[in-house]
Amino acid sequence: MSEAPQVVQAVQVADSPPRLAIEVDGVWTRVGGAVIHRDLRLQVRLGEVLAIIGDSGSGKTTLLREMLGLIAPSEGQIRLLGVDMQHLNAEQRKKMGTHCGVVFQNGALFSALSVFDNVALPVREARFWPEELLEDVVLVTLEKAGINPADANKLPAELSGGMIKRVALARAIVMEPELMFLDEPTTGLAPDQAHAIIKQVALLKQDYDLTVVMVTHDVDALVGLADRVAVLAEQQLVTVGTLCEVANFPHPFVQSFFLDKKRRCEKQRVAEFRSELRLPQPAVSTEE
């Protein structure tokens, strides 16, 4: 564990001083008597995609919520685009909301509103676009998120999991924010849908020049999107770096995370290969 701070520091001072989108500075989070985060320090550069990985219960989503100002850390500061998120009044928070798009784990679409109204809501609230332009803006945004405008009048209950994520993506980008936060964007989706969402996020990131912070367990999402990966384990940020750097980091969680995924990928490749050759599939090991 002693090398963790060195790795973090090494990444942070690697290049010329970057422009920062998010600064997490000495954040401690305590819930009841339990410590969730211990002195987290992290910087997200403008325009990069940072993925946060960690074991279940390691506080990834909590950190994301702290970045968004939904909960306050017990100690420390979080600044988004230079703004301290803990000391905003209602008006400032509303203004800050126009700079941040969020895709929650289950989409968090407003169940009483149609797809169109869900996407239009942030625009209407912030009076970001004139009302006469709203319809065009929403329909174009839906198309960019990969949704057929003919589905605009559907209610969230009528949508598939992949469609819900796409509508949530559309709602997140409709204000053309600088920052986008994704909480487990591919969880609960079939592999082809997950792949499509990753592709969609990559396209949107390029179109809107977004800085993305993504909490995920999905290696495909890491490979497809992440410029850097931050690992939360044992209440600390154990390393931050490129996918290659992190995958080779000597920490039990990191090793088990990537090894497990690697084994699964290899097994899947073997299964596909045998299937192509019409060979019988090997018996499933009882160790798993």
Added chain:
Amino acid sequence: MVGLQGDVTLTGLNLLRSPAEVPWREISATIYRNGLQALPITALIGFLIGIVLSYLAGQQLHDFGADSFIVNLMGIATLRELGPLLAAILNAGRSGSSMTAQIGVMRVTGELEAMAVMGISPTQRLVLPRMIGQVVAMPLVVLWTDCLAVLGGMLGAKLQLGVAPAEFIHQLPQVVPAVDLWFGVIKGALFGGLVALVSCFFGLRIRPDTEGLAQGTTQSVVTSLTLVLMLDAVLAIVFSSLGQ
């Protein structure tokens, strides 16, 4: 809950300065759901309670040869007490539980967090319109319940004591002061606001899981009913001389 009431008051005062931001759609939806859609059930319950009360009271009054007092008894009891209370009890059970569950589900599904990210105040968008909607709808529901309870009472009086409906209607305004009617209507508005406040309070603090949702909804209804009865008792004592 006091904090939430304070927040609602401040939000309401802020909205007076910018009427364009008043959530008219949500207010109208509350009036429709908690007022208009509640009319059939309040009518049925009001009518049946009216008949039962009139029937039972009629028996006792007949024993004392005081048949004509059925109009006084039914009029005052219904307009001043039973109408508002029945409407409030039904409102707490029907609309209160619905409001708590609705806000609670928004918490479970993360909709409240999505609102917070967009800078939408739950007080302005969820609590205030429900309170205003309830304060507008409940007096009308009380008047409706009063009408049906009086109708039931009139039918009971006819069946039990043979009091003609025309005579009942003729006597009613003479023996029941109008202030009793308005007192009941104002009580309805207060009960409506109270039920909305309690329901939203419990909805906003629900533990975000299915068990928390069930517990929160139960607590909300029980607390609403208890507070409504307590408020009713306080009003009955404080305004006991009103209309005498």
